Amino acid sequence: MRLMKILGLVLLLAAGIGGWNWWTARPQKVEVVAPYNGRAAEVVYATAVVEPVRWAKVTSIIRERIISLCGCEGQEVAQGDQLAELDSGDARATLAELEARQVLAQSDRERAQQLLERRVVSQQLYDKAQSELVRVNAMIAAQKERLRDYRIVAPMDGMVLRQDGAVGEVAEPGEILFWIGQPSPLQLVAEVNEEDIPKVAEGQTALIKADAFPDRELTAKVSRITPKGDPVLKNYRVYLDLPEDTPLRIGMTAEINIVTAEKTDALLLPLAAFDGSKVQMIGEDNQVRLETLQTGIRGTRAVEVLGGLGTDARVVFPFDATLTEGDKVQPETGARP
CATH class of the missing domain: 2.40.50.100 (RNA polymerase II/Efflux pump adaptor protein, barrel-sandwich hybrid domain)
Known part of the structure; x- marks a missing residue:
């Protein structure tokens, strides 16, 4: 009886070990996606502020x-x-004092002129009186101009x-x-990183995301790019025209994506399936194979595939760095991102 109990325990232990080995040796489950056709867009991200096209700050x-x-x-x-x-009180007091000096200087000049005509004083004294009057007149003109401030x-x-x-x-x-300023037309003034500015050109469309209108599809057009960038912040100022019916208001901030390249019918894979230009393919034997693809437009969600991939391919999504080439996996088709 005791022997039977020992034998039963041994068999149970053997079954447990065998089950564990089977569990640990089973292929890893991975989610796979297939390439699909869709719109590919390359964008340049920037932050922007809404401003009037014509406006001025008054200081x-x-x-x-x-x-x-x-x-x-x-x-x-x-x-x-x-x-x-x-408050111009002090400035007006100064002007009044100068005007009193002007009256005195005018009187001195006239007296000097009369004495000069009678040969009582020299030409030098007359010139001095004349010079003082000119100086006072200039000071009055400057003070009047200052009062305009x-x-x-x-x-x-x-x-x-x-x-x-x-x-x-x-x-x-x-x-x-x-x-x-003029309340319309309005524009967006964006700061674009110097690494991205070569891709931006006049006439390109920008997609706008504004917190005030989270469910609205808003757009703008690139109208001009400042010729000189900021060497400290390393960015360039880009101006974008807003349509007349835009709901955006002056002073609002927005995030924009300037569409710099676009294709309407491109072969795409999700961005997360890539490690650089490499993807993990699953062959007919369910083994992992690392492939380098020829890519085109790289958007924020998807990447255009130009070569090295068939439409029936199975690609690991997202890219799994724990997998190595030749690993056996159990692929499961996931929903397209």
């Missing part, structure tokens, strides 16, 4: 307190309309897109107080 060139603002944000203005006024005016016809600052605050030189 102060002096440091002074704001005493009035137009309160005209969202309204149309004409070139030369006053938008804001800065205390009036902030519209540099162009358009809409006040945004107004910053408040009465009582001090405007700093270069600080933007107003954005003025």
Whole structure:
């Protein structure tokens, strides 16, 4: 009886070992995809900001307190309309002092002229009085021109897109107080990496992804490329025209994909099936075979296959670095990505 129990345990252990060996030796399951025909597009990615085609920033060139603002944000203005006024009290006091000096200089010049005609003073004294009057007149003209800086005016016809600052605050030189421009047409201003800029050309279409309109298919056209790039940021500025009916608004940010190459009926494989230009093929014997393919357009999701692949091929998806050539696998057809 005891012998039978021992024999039973031995048989059970042998069965377990055999089952384990079979389990570990069985072919690995892998998902495979077949090449398919579809649209291949090569794109250049960039981030962009929506701006008017014609617009201007209005700043102060002096440091002074704001005493009035137009309160005209969202309204149309004409070139030369006053938008804001800065405190010019000290500047006007200086002008008044100069005008008083002008009266005195004018009087001195007239007196010197009368004395010169009577031969009482020399020509040199008259010239000195004349020179002082000219100098004061020049200072008055410069001060009057300086007073114009205390009036902030519209540099162009358009809409006040945004107004910053408040009465009582001090405007700093270069600080933007107003954005003025035409609300349409609009454009995208994108920054494209210098490695990608050779692929970009005028007339190309860009696909737009904007957080404000996640379900809308938005497009733009490349209109021009800045000739000089930024050597520090290593990018180039690209301008793209937006259609008149675009829902995008001034100041919005967007992600764009500029379509630089496109084919409507190309043989494709998912991008994740590639390691460089290599893929893992599954032969009729279900063994892995590494193949180097001739590829064309490389998009964000799929790669165009130009040669080295039949339409009935089975390709491991995604590329599995743990597999080696000659490994036996159990392929399972997955859904096309």
